[in-house]
Amino acid sequence: MAKVGIFFGTDTGNTRRIAKDIATALGSAIAAKPVNVRNASVTDMLAYDTLILGTPTYGEGLLPGLSTGNATESWEEFLPALAGQDFSGKKVAIYGLGNQKSYPTEFVDAVFYLYEQFKHCGATIIGEWATEGYHFKASKAVVDGRFVGLALDQFKASKAVVDGQFVGLALDQENQKDLTPGRLDTWLKMLAEAWD
Incomplete structure (x- = not known):
């Protein structure tokens, strides 16, 4: 199996720490060293x-980037480079960090923007995550009743919810940090099945 590329955006370091945890759990035979998206190119991903x-999700459901107060460029600046790119045949799994209590109506909404862009580029999205264990009204990151990736925390509404499921793994390191290791382990096992 080819190595898995791990790319993340971060400012405070929480998303980077999760990327490192994922790489460690998968092992170096499977996972490449995680790369901050500010140091990456589309060619690197391809x-x-x-x-x-x-x-992470910033403020009212935004991607990290210079306009959202990030100290450096991040996903906000990277996504325009995906225009016209072909990710057909590529599998993409997404995890997002958010704070359900402080931002209950935008919990992990940034996951949706990655989901939407990579799906538009032809990627197959894997790693949808159940919404059970979260408290929310709506989320852009939920599709067909499941998160489109891993979600960690509780929330009331999120763009990351499409058709009732998160479009990726949602994590809340502020309010549900103790659940993160188990959620990551379960999610990575789901991904391994999708890779085969």
């Missing part, structure tokens, strides 16, 4: 058959 992408 070198992998499978990608794991991580993002």
Whole structure:
């Protein structure tokens, strides 16, 4: 199996720490060293058959970037480079960090923007995550009743909810940090099945 590329956006370091945890859990035979998206190119991503992408959600459901107060460029500046790119045949899994209590109506919404862009580029999205255990009204990151990736925390509404499921793994390191290791383990096992 080809190595899995892990790319993340971060400012405080929480999303980077999760990327490192994922790489450690998968092992160096499977996972490449995680790369901050500010140091990556589309060509870097296209070198992998499978990608794991991580993002925090800023403020009212925004991607990290200079306009949202990030100290450096991040997903906000990277996504325009995807215009016209072909990710057909690539598998993409997404995890997102958010704070359900402080931002209950935008919990992990940034996951949706990665989901939407990579799906538009032809990628197959894997790693949808159940919404059970979260408290929310709506989320852009939920599709068909499940998160489109791993979600960690509780929330009331999120763009990351499409058709009732998160479009990626949702994580809340502020309010549900103790649940993160178990959620990551379960999610990575789901991804391994999708890679085969």
